[in-house]
Amino acid sequence: MAPTALICDTQPWKDLKAHVEEIKKTHLRELLTDTERSKQMMLEFDGITLDYSRQQATLGTLSKLQKLAEAAHLKDKIERMFNGEHINSTENRSVLHVALRAPRDAVVKSDGKNVVPDVWKVLDQIKDFSDKVRNGSWVGATGKPLTNVISVGIGGSFLGPLFVHTALQTDPEASKQAKGRQLRFLANVDPIDVARNITGLNPETTLVVVVSKTFTTAETMLNARTLRTWISKELGPSAVAKHMVAVSTNLMLVEKFGIDPKNAFAFWDWVGGRYSVCSAVGVVPLSLQYGFSVVEKFLNGAWSVDKHFSSVPFEKNLPVLLGLLSVWNVSFLGYPARAILPYSQALEKFAPHIQQVSMESNGKGVSIDGVPFPLETGEIDFGEPGTNSQHSFYQLIHQGRVIPCDFIAVIKSQQPVYLEGEIVNNHDELMSNFFAQPDALAYGKTHEQLLKENVPDHLIPHKTFTGNRPSISLLLSSLDAYKIGQLLAIYEHRVAVQGFIWGINSFDQWGVELGKSLATQVRKQLHASRTKKVPVQGFNPSTTTLLNKYLEESSDVPAAPSTLLPKS
Numbered sequence: 327m328a329p330t331a332l333i334c335d336t337q338p339w340k341d342l343k344a345h346v347e348e349i350k351k352t353h354l355r356e357l358l359t360d361t362e363r364s365k366q367m368m369l370e371f372d373g374i375t376l377d378y379s380r381q382q383a384t385l386g387t388l389s390k391l392q393k394l395a396e397a398a399h400l401k402d403k404i405e406r407m408f409n410g411e412h413i414n415s416t417e418n419r420s421v422l423h424v425a426l427r428a429p430r431d432a433v434v435k436s437d438g439k440n441v442v443p444d445v446w447k448v449l450d451q452i453k454d455f456s457d458k459v460r461n462g463s464w465v466g467a468t469g470k471p472l473t474n475v476i477s478v479g480i481g482g483s484f485l486g487p488l489f490v491h492t493a494l495q496t497d498p499e500a501s502k503q504a505k506g507r508q509l510r511f512l513a514n515v516d517p518i519d520v521a522r523n524i525t526g527l528n529p530e531t532t533l534v535v536v537v538s539k540t541f542t543t544a545e546t547m548l549n550a551r552t553l554r555t556w557i558s559k560e561l562g563p564s565a566v567a568k569h570m571v572a573v574s575t576n577l578m579l580v581e582k583f584g585i586d587p588k589n590a591f592a593f594w595d596w597v598g599g600r601y602s603v604c605s606a607v608g609v610v611p612l613s614l615q616y617g618f619s620v621v622e623k624f625l626n627g628a629w630s631v632d633k634h635f636s637s638v639p640f641e642k643n644l645p646v647l648l649g650l651l652s653v654w655n656v657s658f659l660g661y662p663a664r665a666i667l668p669y670s671q672a673l674e675k676f677a678p679h680i681q682q683v684s685m686e687s688n689g690k691g692v693s694i695d696g697v698p699f700p701l702e703t704g705e706i707d708f709g710e711p712g713t714n715s716q717h718s719f720y721q722l723i724h725q726g727r728v729i730p731c732d733f734i735a736v737i738k739s740q741q742p743v744y745l746e747g748e749i750v751n752n753h754d755e756l757m758s759n760f761f762a763q764p765d766a767l768a769y770g771k772t773h774e775q776l777l778k779e780n781v782p783d784h785l786i787p788h789k790t791f792t793g794n795r796p797s798i799s800l801l802l803s804s805l806d807a808y809k810i811g812q813l814l815a816i817y818e819h820r821v822a823v824q825g826f827i828w829g830i831n832s833f834d835q836w837g838v839e840l841g842k843s844l845a846t847q848v849r850k851q852l853h854a855s856r857t858k859k860v861p862v863q864g865f866n867p868s869t870t871t872l873l874n875k876y877l878e879e880s881s882d883v884p885a886a887p888s889t890l891l892p893k894s
């Protein structure tokens with residue numbers, strides 16, 4: 327197939343470039359006086375309100391962005407994704423995480439085959455298993471109920487489930503279902519993470535879920551072997567069958583590891599790691615903790631956004647608008663970062679999850695056809711819940727660099743505070759900040775205003791705020807399982823839209839390979855040096871010096887037993 331033209335060579339891209347100067351002449355302060363514009367830049371969908379009037383954009387900018395979407399064949403690309411075409415071309419795979427949340431009677435095809443029945447077969451299996459564990463008909467090797475779960479996985483096999491778990495923890499319905507149960511996540515290969523996970527847990531009442539798409543990821547496999555040793559040492563090797571289950575696309579390796587494939591939950595190569603939270607990757611640990619019915623609501627929420635994304639015209643399409651505005655900010659206004667600021671402590675793990683979804687997807691240097699890109703793609707995402715974030719990095723976003731912000735909040739708090747029987751409205755306190763910050767960023771504070779306030783001359787430059795700093799506000803009616811699913815899908819699709827516009831492959835991740843293979847070489851060297859005193863060789867002078875220092879100063883640490891080492 328002939329390579330497609332780079333998006334930056336198209337006329338709509340050039341028109342937007344030319345439009346930047348014009349936009350820069352108008353301060354957000356002025357843009358926000360236009361009531362009609364503000365009305366047009368407010369969107370409602372199924373309990374979610376998006377206000378994008380604080381973007382440095384006019385209605386004219388938006389129609390130019392729509393032209394860009396046409397030039398990038400966005401509609402066609404979205405359709406190809408939903409139709410199961412192999413849009414992940416470097417891995418020759420479909421990208422069908424949307425099928426994971428499709429209702430039983432939906433049809434979503436990959437390679438001509440409807441995959442929805444397969445998805446539901448696994449969901450039914452998970453429901454059955456999690457019901458049994460939760461009601462005590464599946465017990466541990468010593469007959470005790472399994473009330474604690476450690477989910478072992480990293481990256482996409484960790485961040486999404488952690489985000490959803492953290493968000494559900496304080497939801498009244500979900501927390502009722504979780505009573506008496508614990509869910510922990512072991513991700514880092516750092517032994518501290520193992521120690522933290524098993525501290526206070528009794529293996530007799532613990533179930534380990536090993537989550538890995540490939541079942542080869544070094545960190546996960548080492549942690550899984552470590553927990554297998556923990557269980558067998560305490561309860562005997564035969565206990566593994568009752569205390570360890572797996573989630574993977576690679577059932578052969580699951581069996582080789584020693585987990586009965588009957589206790590494995592499958593997913594498919596058309597689910598990317600960072601898009602896998604709606605597969606068994608998230609559904610197994612979350613159903614064990616909260617019950618399947620809560621998780622089903624989460625899936626329904628994601629599906630509601632999938633339907634919206636695939637059917638609603640672009641001018642009213644939430645993920646499309648968000649994606650286009652992100653491209654506008656990154657590629658035209660030159661703002662490479664984005665702060666994700668949920669004014670909800672329950673969403674404290676949302677930004678870490680979106681960091682992977684966004685940066686692993688769109689941090690690419692070449693087009694989908696392998697042509698080096700003359701412009702930078704991707705976005706640097708970071709974030710913290712408000713108001714904590716205000717006391718951390720807001721100084722920079724108010725007076726330092728311009729960082730477009732996503733303000734996210736919830737109308738009805740999961741946890742109203744009761745004091746002596748009365749509701750004390752702390753939520754209003756939180757929300758006051760949510761409403762105030764976007765305006766502070768947009769309007770700023772001028773020299774004249776400071777003069778009127780009798781601010782001494784020498785402090786005026788320090789107290790001036792330039793304003794004109796863009797943000798979006800996303801207001802959710804509540805934060806239950808359904809809404810959490812919606813929020814997830816909005817961001818997943820937004821990232822896809824950005825990638826589709828830039829013309830990159832948002833669904834591969836070759837950039838993570840090099841570091842992994844170098845670590846394998848170092849690992850071999852460390853083991854050889856510790857066990858056979860083989861001198862450090864084959865590394866540059868800097869790495870050699872550091873490795874020697876590390877080996878010398880940790881010579882009292884024994885080498886890991888061979889049962890824990892990867893078989894390579």
Ligand SMILES: O=P(O)(O)OC[C@H]1O[C@](O)(CO)[C@@H](O)[C@@H]1O
Pocket residue numbers: 480481482483537538539540541542543546599600686835838
């Ligand atoms: O689920 P696996 O195969 O263990 O992979 C874990 C993670 O590693 C990566 O491949 C790279 O970090 C991610 O894309 C993936 O989510």
